Amino acid sequence: MAADWVGCLVSINCGPTLGVYQGEVSSVDQTSQTISLRHPFHNGVKCTVPEVTFSAMDIKDLKILEIRKSSTEVPKLNGSDTNSTLTPQGGRKDKGGGGAPVNSTPVMVPNKTEPKTQEGGVSPVPHYSKRSSSCRGPNQATPKKNGLKNGGNMKNRDDECFGDGMDDVPDEDFDFEGNLALFDKAAVFSQIDSSERRGNGARSRGTPGEQTPSRYRHDENILEAKPVVYRQIMVPQNGTKEYSTDSGLVVPSISFDLHKRLLATAESHGLSLERRLEMTGVCASQMALTLLGGPNRLTPKNVHQRPTVALLCGPHVQGAQGISCGRHLANHEVEVILFLPNFVKMLEAITSELALFGKTGGKLVSNVKDLPETPVDLVINCLDSHENGFLREQPWYKAAADWANQNRAPVLSIDPPVSGQAHAVEAKWSLSLGLPLPLSEGAGRVYLCDIGIPRQVFQEVGIKYHSPFGCKFVIPLHSE
Structure with missing residues (x-):
């Protein structure tokens, strides 16, 4: 029975100290009460080791993300809160009723829509995008995904949220200085001035023959007005200062x-x-x-x-x-x-x-x-x-x-x-x-x-x- 769950994607909550791990089940040992994950992710960040093994004493909660093989029950690990039977579609029938619900722990969800299938029908651990992994620290809590009944619905929700093409996001920062250097401001303004001179004062984007309006200073009125009369005070005497x-x-x-x-x-x-x-x-x-x-x-x-x-x-x-x-x-x-x-x-x-x-x-x-x-x-x-x-x-x-x-x-x-x-x-x-x-x-x-x-x-x-x-x-x- 333990071998039936090899290849499934699971999420293991080891408490606030060790955090949450996700990965593909590589082996389950009922004798030593351990479970191993290949290509593991720790709190949303890919681990540097290819495989991690957990003892039943460290596991606080275990959640099935995706079932890859037909199975009828989850291997029982003493000391862990996995005392439940699941159908291949992700449904659950509690046996003991004393443990915590399986889906009570927040998990990180992969954002790849269609994982490739390897030999034997086992899919590898979905690849997390660079942006989602770089935005979270190793001890940062992951968002909750409530109301999901099985791994298939989780996958569909992931597709709707993130979509495709996240792998194309570049790692390197945008080179603003290099991009700005491509714009030759002096040459562009010189070209504009030369085009206006060739058009005899007409704007290149206006009607042919349209005259360029006068250029005003910041303290000048752009509205047409009567000419200013500078001698507005007249006195009866002549020849005064x-x-x-x-x-x-x-x-x-x-x-x-x-x-x-x-x-x-x-x-x-x-x-x-x-x-x-x-x-x-x-x-x-x-x-x-x-x-x-x-x-x-x-x-x-x-x-x-x-x-x-x-x-x-x-x-x-x-x-x-x-x-x-x-x-x-x-x-x-x-x-x-x-x-x-x-x-x-x-x-x-x-x-x-x-x-x-x-x-x-x-x-x-x-x-x-x-x-x-x-x-x-x-x-x-x-x-x-x-x-x-x-x-x-x-x-x-x-x-x-x-x-x-x-x-x-x-x-x-x-x-x-x-x-x-x-x-x-x-x-x-x-x-x-x-x-x-x-x-x-x-x-x-x-x-x-x-x-x-x-x-x-x-x-x-x-x-x-x-x-x-x-x-x-x-x-x-x-x-x-």
Whole structure:
């Protein structure tokens, strides 16, 4: 009876330590209670030895995968859980009923669909594909195959799952570098360019005679639009100084008299002095923060190196604009030192701005001797007035101007006077409001800030206006 099962394909479960073995039964010895498998597989990996012998004491479960010969019962091995009788079709009739079911152990299933038959009708152990064997380690658990009643159904399921042709999978990795070297990019693009030139601008894959569309930069609009009109602001005066923006828009300057009329008309429509002071302070402080280093300097991790700004103000509207700028800078953790001399009578705007500035913790001095002796990060000049030129003769003005010129810090002037007046403090940057005045060379690089004047207000004073600011509130101007 034992010889009847030679050649069958079986799966032997030897527990978690030894694992699961599969192979073709080569011999069964009932005397020594051993069974031998030829061409064995251990946990799905082919063994290096041609044959393995198992003792009944090591076998936890034995499962028939495929019956090659007609037989009526499985040889009984003492100590193993094989106490059952199987029909040639794989059916089972339990005798003792005390053992574990034969098909309770997960096994590896061969993926070859039609094994070849050797002499005597015995088929060799099916060949496992390289992919299935290389993807599993020697101790890796194998997937369960539940609901299979016999080896024939297992084989059919294997055919449906894996199919044919798995032996053709190559062992070596794909050579990406070698394959990429076969593509000559320069030659292909040269061929494309030459074909376009021969077609007189027509694309090779388009309609004959179709013109090649224009090539656009990443910042150009591909949609057709009306031509840009660069002179969108027209002023009533002729021969004034003109500036241009980064995008090429022309921004003409206006006289101080027209500037006064513009501000007076805006105030009559509700744009009060307080609103203009706040807007000017925000724009000027934003520009100053950028000049101080912006996010590279003003960070929570750099509190020990806070920038220092010296603010020089006079008793006029320009001084009030500077105090508003200093308040916003102090709110952004900038060390602000405000110089404003003592006066018996000051503008109401200056008084209110000083009261707000005092809430920020900034330093207020009235004597030039109290200004820092070492260079600061930035000096903001608001000493000059458009209407009162006699202030330049005051001792406090001359002392403050001398301190600013001797301090090696760069200077930003807010709303400086027109070119007809000399600049006591040489500035590196100047910030104009609304529309620029014709500034002299001593004003440095000119910037323009939007203080919120509506378009119809410009039209009431005879100015044809279209905003040149775009998405910003402060823009640089270039001299024509």
